[in-house]
Amino acid sequence: MLINGPERVVEDALRGMAAAHPELSVDVENRLIVRRDAPVTGKVGLVSGGGSGHEPLHGGFVGPGMLDAACAGEVFTSPVPDQMTRAAAAVDAGEGVLFLVKNYTGDVLNFGMAAEEAEEEGRRVAQVLIEDDVAVTDSLYTAGRRGTGGTLFAEKLAGAAAEEGAPLERVADVAKRAAESSRSFGVALSACATPARGGPTFDLPPDQLELGIGIHGEPGRERRPMMSAAEIADVCVDALAKDLRPSGPVMVLVNGMGGTPLLELYGFGAEVRRALDERRVAVARMLVGPYVTSLDMAGCSVTLCQADEEMLRLWDAPVATPGLRWGR
């Protein structure tokens, strides 16, 4: 691995972010990435974060039109409450703070403790949970659905709403709507190697794949013999359409898990598009790239986000972050 040692990975990455992005303010010690102009007067502060290893999520989504701050945990480990309360303090302009939380026990507990502390400090804090992964089916016997690709839609749309000056309740509502309208399904063609472990987190022969994986290098729900890109697209789109039952146009994220070349990912994107066309699901927007990754895992996920006019407008609104950038 291209590292100085497993225990330095996150700190080193933050130093690199600081060097490459003078437009961001990076607090390496406290592992925060904050908009340089935060707190922005009149604007709700958006805070997210989670374990590292999913880059560009979340630190790469800090900037005008998206997050105000991101907290970076250790690799695949949610950050600690201290980081989130500090982030809240850094971005609260008096309009309140929204925590965008991927639904994992660790994230929920740590963000929950931080929200309590921030409220004790006198801040208004709202929390929205992202739980979009349809591979996790029976939420009675699980910790609920995982938050994966839908996070990008929640962060983008809520970020646009906040940038427009919407009040906390509305920004939270937009985030909630984005989260609830999103469904994801992921597939692994290889395991990923975490720095702490120094090697792959599980064994996956090249002629097999894992269906229904998350973004933490965990095995999926099912192992199957290798499939073609077209077959994988059909599996993903079927699982998503069955759960979401889209009635109007969708936004599509064809997401790379990190180790899959962009060349392959675009080819997979073509098959996702075909599969959606065949099922008469209208595609309003389509984004292809490694946005919510799992270190060097080979594989992909597909997220569908059912979108109304307002959501499309918020999606198209300008955004200027290291990982997502368009408009003005």
Added chain:
Amino acid sequence: MLINGPERVVEDALRGMAAAHPELSVDVENRLIVRRDAPVTGKVGLVSGGGSGHEPLHGGFVGPGMLDAACAGEVFTSPVPDQMTRAAAAVDAGEGVLFLVKNYTGDVLNFGMAAEEAEEEGRRVAQVLIEDDVAVTDSLYTAGRRGTGGTLFAEKLAGAAAEEGAPLERVADVAKRAAESSRSFGVALSACATPARGGPTFDLPPDQLELGIGIHGEPGRERRPMMSAAEIADVCVDALAKDLRPSGPVMVLVNGMGGTPLLELYGFGAEVRRALDERRVAVARMLVGPYVTSLDMAGCSVTLCQADEEMLRLWDAPVATPGLRWGR
């Protein structure tokens, strides 16, 4: 691999580009990606291209402020002359066409044949060769230096000059200056797997690395025991500084080869920055990410481009492509 078959990889990827980027015009049959508004009146047409497997290079750099067209060859195989003459025809607004060619025998021969044909068709064609890889030292006994990361600087700066309405000679001159001011050095932590081969192109144990690699999955000049990110950064920066002898500020590209997680790449970027600081090389701009890749190869390259005021201005000029985007 996430593919439908080795022989369909490039075609499928182009179909995906077409689906995801309505702002581009993608000719799947002839394997061209062209600005939708080409030919742009009053503007020199910029054409590049090469083997596939380096995405986002080149197709991801088509758009306002950068390339007018890119020709996609098979994986690691330069495109054929027909593609380039077609591209020239598509982007020539009467101001002439510039071919940006990475210095590989195949690219040079095919672009050369295309330039002849295009000139026979009555077009003005200029060619600029990019040969920035300092790992290839003795050009008397090689095909010259390889074109790698410096390509991004040449395409960006020449694209900005063309967008400003500069005439062919000046656009070519900017490209040439960018190319001649750039030096690159690459390191592999793993081989890459090409679709045709179905597996890694060479064996590299996890405790070893290859120094001085190119972007085609080829072995490097030297194999060494694994090093830390800091040590690798020192090796790269030493090799570059020795050759470039920068006298003013540089632009830095810390490039991922495809399989290295962004988390690691930023950490490596921090070490590159430190190594440059220690050698008193001023950093004017720094870009970190997988821009000139080698499929799923783990590893990185560093490119330094010595920049004067004008080059910095052209770098900062707006660009709106799938792979590089900033400014208005």
Added chain:
Amino acid sequence: MTRVDAALVRRWLTETEEALAREAGRLTELDSAIGDADHGSNMRRGFAAVRAALEREEPASPGRALVLAGRTLVGTVGGASGPLFGTLLRRAGKVLGEAEQVSAEEFAAALREGVSAVARLGGAAAGDKTMVDALEPAAAALPDFAAAQRAAEEGAAATVPLRARKGRASYLGERSAGHEDPGAASAALLVAALARAAEQEASRG
């Protein structure tokens, strides 16, 4: 051993830190089978910080030592185990208050409250294949420290056939069965360290 003081708590947590340093690889191994391969480094990082905090602040009462340790875990571990193990120690410490010495029974009762707080926070019951499967039987066996160790170890081993219903192992569904829960394994290390610390105390008289 009838009395518990700050020194015993410090010895306990130091023993835990040493055990985790030895066993971090195994814990991460367990977590890679049904989780995300970070549990060993999480626990190790947390207890290294706990040891440093105890050495720095030298809390004078067992309650304060536990609160400091719990707060340190919450502040340095992250993930699911940080808030959960942190709550275990912090809650127990709060119950003990400022007393410089407490009886073994008081200590056991405080830990039982800590375990209840963990189960409440995580919403986990015995059989859900979590650290609770090791902590609850151990708490019930206290203040017999050796019995608590056995109970924790048996509880951890008994998670192997279970299907997880909490934490990220639950995402695996059926495939979570057949592996020991990493959090239960580290909970057993924690209880075993307590038994060792108590025994050393007893042998010293």
Added chain:
Amino acid sequence: MTRVDAALVRRWLTETEEALAREAGRLTELDSAIGDADHGSNMRRGFAAVRAALEREEPASPGRALVLAGRTLVGTVGGASGPLFGTLLRRAGKVLGEAEQVSAEEFAAALREGVSAVARLGGAAAGDKTMVDALEPAAAALPDFAAAQRAAEEGAAATVPLRARKGRASYLGERSAGHEDPGAASAALLVAALARAAEQEASRG
């Protein structure tokens, strides 16, 4: 065999296509050692297109057949080998012109001109570890087709110890030594296919 016609050229190129279909894996293997692992699929793609073009257009003279084949290689292969092998055939075809039959000597002379054109275009001399190392000795041995095959195969084998000075293998410096040049290997297949086609022609009388 004293005369060469379009049928012989077609048989030659069809034989080549079949040999490449068989040997593509080996060629790509060679190219992954010192190149970029595409030579096998490049050659295969090119000669499949050549075969299709010949079947479609049925050129009536050996010169036209070679020009068509060369143009097809340039138009479908890409890489270094496309323009180079394409130039070999196209140049030879242009030299032969429109004649429906040519003598073996004329044919040999045309191929020699083709090989010179390759060396000029690539700037490669014998010993640079390229296809030229197989093509030049073969051209010199023509019109003895069997001798040409032997010369090409020996030439290809002789590239093993060489250090490459042209093409992407040259980037490897010293490390390019010890491997056969893929382009020389495919050139040897091309010449061997010619010898086979000529032999068939001879045996048919």
